[in-house]
Amino acid sequence: MPRRGDVIGLGLFVVFCVVFPLVAPGSLVNVGVYAMIYAIAATGLSLLMGLAGQVSLGHAAFFAIGAYAQAILVTRYDLYGVLAAVVAVVIAMVVALLVGIPLLRLRGHYLALATLGLGIIVTVLATESEFTGGTSGIYGIGKPEFNSRTYDSPQEFFWLLTPFVVVAVLLARNVVQSRIGRALGAVNDSEVAAETLGVDTFRLRLQVFVLSAAYAAVSGIFFAHWLAVVNPNTANFPLSVKFLLMAVLGGLGTVWGAVIGAFGVEFLDEGMRELIPVLVPGAVGEVQLIGFGVVLVVIVVFLPGGLHQAWRMVLARVRRPSGDVSEGRAEATEDDSPVMVREGRPVAGSVLLEVRGLTKQFGGVTAVDDVTLDVRAGEILALIGPNGAGKTTCFNMVSGVLAPTSGTVKLNGVRTDGRKPHIFAQLRATRTFQNLQVFRSATVLGNVMVGRHLRARSGLLRGMLVLPARAEERAVADAAYEVVRLVGLEGERHRPAGELPFGRQRLMELARALAVEPDLLLLDEPMAGLSSSERRALARLLRRLRAGGMGIVLVEHDVEAVLALADRVAVLDDGRLIALGSPEEIRTDPAVVAAYLGVDEDDTAARTAARELAAQVEET
Incomplete structure (x- = not known):
């Protein structure tokens, strides 16, 4: 408010x-x-x-x-x-x-x-x-x-x-x-x-x-x-129900709504005390409780946001549309200089992420099987493979969303496998998602400000008192704005995040991740839904981030874009790492061609190479 x-x-x-x-x-x-x-x-x-x-x-x-x-x-x-x-x-x-x-x-x-x-x-x-x-x-x-x-x-x-x-x-x-x-x-x-x-x-x-x-x-x-x-x-339970009804009637999360709801429920209670005995002779307190239950159901079904939602609906009808809420889209910069450079970041070429023997089983199905790889500072590592190859499952285990069945994950030398995602973020690493995870209750700038959570320190008490946290809040908003500007969403920063087109939501999710100031960034299909110009701008931005010393792991189905962008490419097939090398090596790898890009039935060399590689993996 x-x-x-x-x-x-x-x-x-x-x-x-x-x-x-x-x-x-x-x-x-x-x-x-x-x-x-x-x-x-x-x-x-x-x-x-x-x-x-x-x-x-x-x-x-x-x-x-x-x-x-x-x-x-x-x-x-x-x-x-x-x-x-x-x-x-x-x-x-x-x-x-x-x-x-x-x-x-x-x-x-x-x-x-x-x-x-x-x-x-x-x-x-x-x-x-x-x-x-x-x-x-x-x-x-x-x-x-x-x-x-x-x-x-x-x-x-x-x-x-x-x-x-x-x-x-x-x-x-x-x-x-x-x-x-x-x-x-x-x-x-x-x-x-x-x-x-x-x-x-x-x-x-x-x-x-x-x-x-x-x-x-x-x-x-x-x-x-x-x-x-x-x-x-x-x-007793009826009093708990009364508190619940007050909060829901006013509108959950709206503090003034709770006060209005309290008056509404109390006057409703008084009315029921007089009305219910007239309608139901000999009625006792249980009938009144049923009446509260009916009111609660009606509110939840027809007005889930409570009186606060009704008030906003009235305001929306009264106010005239003011045209486009955005201020125009900021043009992406053509600058190729490094960005997000951070003092104290690991030197380029040093190992940020160490994955050893990473395995994930769901019942009798092995989604990821004994994956081992490293990610270095100042490089873009692409992770490609057919649908169902285990790429997103790998991301989930590395970022702490899933606990691996076996294997280890180290970030900056600290083991993170099996630990919560916020630990992963505390070690200056974060990710985006294949299926968009948008904070729809916030604006674009509000989403990105959440990404600054670890860069601020005010807790519950300081937040309640406001004044000690005001300077910090201004710094958070300024830093979030700079990241929003970096991805070209400056003109849409005050729009509700849920109103953005799909591709712009992708960019907002990237900005939110960058607000963490990570050393390691995991991007799960960041180019999906982007226009051709937005793809080019994103590729340029990723190169600038790499030049600033950031390590990036990129999952993407656009193979040509990946091979043009990445320093190294890891290929998964059926949960196994079948190839790891430079884009040039991956382009000509027979096993990759057979497993991922597809080959002609007559191309026996590639098919034989794939079988031999699979046999070697089985022996090891």
């Missing part, structure tokens, strides 16, 4: 918070207090689901932990309320950290079920433990007191909550627009692509999980003071 929109939204919300308690009936203000309390927890859940992509069906567990911890500390240990709140939040964050380490290794519905189980566990513990008061809970919790003033009326409590909700929203907004938020948005679009750019997805998801638990704990603390009693219902 633009900063101007933030200021306007913040101003409108503050005005609403000041005026609402003055003009609304007391019953509605009371509902508004609950909406404000729950908005804090819903904002944290919106970050967890919309930003980190983790579905939680047990978020009320952390709400209950914060509420119970606060209640115990202030009633039994007479701890000062503010200090007790800090301790309660820390307790919730520690619990989230301990349970998040195993839980966040799960994906999809497995994680959702695991978090549901967490909520059930907390509910059972609160019910059965005498320390938590059993089914009766803990009562006698006093109203908050500041500056000799007790906030015991709905109006005053509403106003007390206002600055906390505003701060919670602003901090969440800062996270969304920070280096961490940018990386997590990329993870949601393509986890494997984000990892190959150096994003440690597990670590970031764990951080946001802990942060969302802190939000829920703060919400639980206010709930305990407002209701003056905490019981096992604070951890």
Whole structure:
């Protein structure tokens, strides 16, 4: 969201918070207090689901932990309320950290079920433990007191909550627009692509999980003071469903949407309390829960982006088209000078990548069989072969996307086989993909800025506070712009990445990889979908990168283009390395001609050479 929109939204919300308690009936203000309390927890859940992509069906567990911890500390240990709140939040964050380490290794519905189980566990513990008061809970919790003033009326409590909700929203907004938020948005679009750019997805998801638990704990603390009693219902499943509905109704990942969703759900809840007994005489809470479920299904089916999506649709209809959103395509430079030269890069000719005996089996099928080769700094090594020869599988093993069955991979002398792709990127190597992996939620420049993830250092805390990270963010944007300009996408840098033509998306993916400032670059069919002029420009750029000392491994089906560009060529056939040499040697190699380029039936010399080579490989 633009900063101007933030200021306007913040101003409108503050005005609403000041005026609402003055003009609304007391019953509605009371509902508004609950909406404000729950908005804090819903904002944290919106970050967890919309930003980190983790579905939680047990978020009320952390709400209950914060509420119970606060209640115990202030009633039994007479701890000062503010200090007790800090301790309660820390307790919730520690619990989230301990349970998040195993839980966040799960994906999809497995994680959702695991978090549901967490909520059930907390509910059972609160019910059965005498320390938590059993089914009766803990009562006698006093109203908050500041500056000799007790906030015991709905109006005053509403106003007390206002600055906390505003701060919670602003901090969440800062996270969304920070280096961490940018990386997590990329993870949601393509986890494997984000990892190959150096994003440690597990670590970031764990951080946001802990942060969302802190939000829920703060919400639980206010709930305990407002209701003056905490019981096992604070951890039950219906409350988790309510938090989920608030986040989805407002729009996942949109922090203001969570606040709007909280008010919407609370007023909907109040309406259902009055309407359902009229429609279904004798109806109880379970029927109301069904009503929430129906609303949630309708939103997911017809408005998956929540109210935020509806608002954007309205704006799109109101605003007139302003013509071409791009600023014109920048012409590719004809310069042949070296680019991306980096101080400290391995000297030309030194070995960057060592692959030894690389093998990958899928069940009884051997996709890659005992491949051994080196890649040097300042060279372009082409990897060619028929479809199904194992080229992309080799790339996946080298980059950490797949673990090899056997064999080793060393990058700059460090073994990387079987390790995660972000380790590969940390050692200054990255890749592009045969099937495009575009971060569709970001612009072209935003995609390339993700490639600068390892070149920046601001974490979650600095991102939330903004000011310490502002200079770094400007440097990241400037460096990303230079790479975008290098590939000729300068005029389209503000376009949504998903709107680019296929060939331009290829160039954007290359720019994103170059933003890592790699010493080793793996390109999987980078010329696919490019026009003839774009192919020539890309070939020139690759030569300039090679002149700058970068090592490049290129998979490409355009054999003539590869042979004209590469310094050395490796040929795979049926998962085996059948030839490795200069382009001139590969052109005339009978085994390559037989296996890859095809030969006439009468060309017995080439066919015999291929059979003899295969027999030699079998003997070794």
